[in-house]
Amino acid sequence: MNTLRLYGRSMAILIKSQLQYPLSFLMQTVAQLVMEGGEMLALILLIDRFDRLNQWEAGDLYFFFGLMSVSFYLTEIFGRGVTGNFPYMVRTGQLDTVLLRPRGVLTQVLCSAADPRRITCIAVGTVSLVIGSNLSQIDWTLPKILLFAESIFFSFWLILGLFMIEAILCIHSVKSVELANTLTYGGRSACEYPSDIYPRPLRILFTVIAPFALVMHVPASAILGKPLYGWPMWTAFVTPLSGLALFGIMYLLFRKAMRFYRSTGS
């Protein structure tokens, strides 16, 4: 509990400190808006040209897109320590100071950075969710609301877990590893669309190895009333847990990797 309070206070301070340069902050958030807006524009234009993607109609596609951008950028705002800063900390030897303090390494890394600029990306995602929900005429019953919240919550852990792969690799090899981006940023781009449109190898990758399909697409398609892979409704409540499971595995690997950490600073 104490750790959570510490994390909350760190986040408040970090966000406040970034707001000290309002103009720079504004420019950067607008830049983020252009980026995510560009992605959404691509989706709008695709829907304009093709109308639908297999059994998924326009509204469904907006919903999947929005779910991905909200969860992905929530992780980037609150998990910036892992998603952005960690390789830098290892490369410069800053991690040494972290090791001296009487707190967990991961806690401190998570407390070390926040990225509130991404708020505009979340705004774009929210707009997409609302459009999708309206077009697909989702009837928001209590179970569906719970399912939605559950999906976002576990997506956070899934994406954080995937970013930890990069953290683990960079402890071993110091040089930053672009390969890990395949699963994180590649996963984000690919899983803006429901995973059943992909050929089998990619479907397996996004269901078993990086379970975006289990954490996002199964609950989202249940909310839309078009179960993914034809799985029954109740599975949608269970499968998102795999996000936390993936994070758990990565956490254990991370602790193991930390024993190999050799300082690079001077």
Next chain:
Amino acid sequence: METQYRGAVLGGLICQFFFGIVLVAIYRALYAGKPQAMPLSHVTTYVWLQQAFFRMLVATDPELLDKIRSGAIAYDLCRPLHLYGYYYARILAQKLTGSVLRALPMLVFAALLPEGWGLCLPASVPALLLALLGLILGLFCVSALENITMAFTMRTLDPRGMQGMLNLLMMTLAGNILPLTLFPDSWQRVITLLPYAQLLDTPIRLYTGEYTLSRAPEALLIQIAWTLLLVLAGCAFWRANQRKLIIQGG
């Protein structure tokens, strides 16, 4: 320089392959539902050529930004060089080596993919030659664009606002996120005239035959015109900056 970090290059390549495969899979699924006038093989070719020459689009020279911010640019000012020309040549060289090194394995891979997934053959031999010419002009054009972005940084000292925005705009309007050929037909006339379309879109359309041989001279002329215009604008911008430049640091 590029060959010194083989691991990073390989990692980047695998990442690009992956993005390419995912995009192709999406377009295949879309085409299965509603085929378009433009054949699917042209779309997949567009995707692979964009992925192969992606390096041309991304900003390359973090060193200059550091130099401007730390004040080390004073050394460059002492050199008996035309500053704009010097940086233009640097950017051009980095973009050329960076993209050639990545494009070759990428294109080989894309050509080996099964029918309907990979790269199609160029429309004709002259089309291929014209596409190559277009690509070279695109390289000159993108270097001129980047020099203008750099000039903004000299003013604001922060690469993340204005430049970040320009770079992101470039990704969309150069056809990296979505092929320009899939933009609404009514937009085509305008977006193909923008400077961003001159970088990769024009050479790709020449390659696939979207621009026929009789239209090629017009397309190449637009590329040349933009390149000249951007170089002149960049030169003037740099000269104005040099007069106002405050050397940071001490």
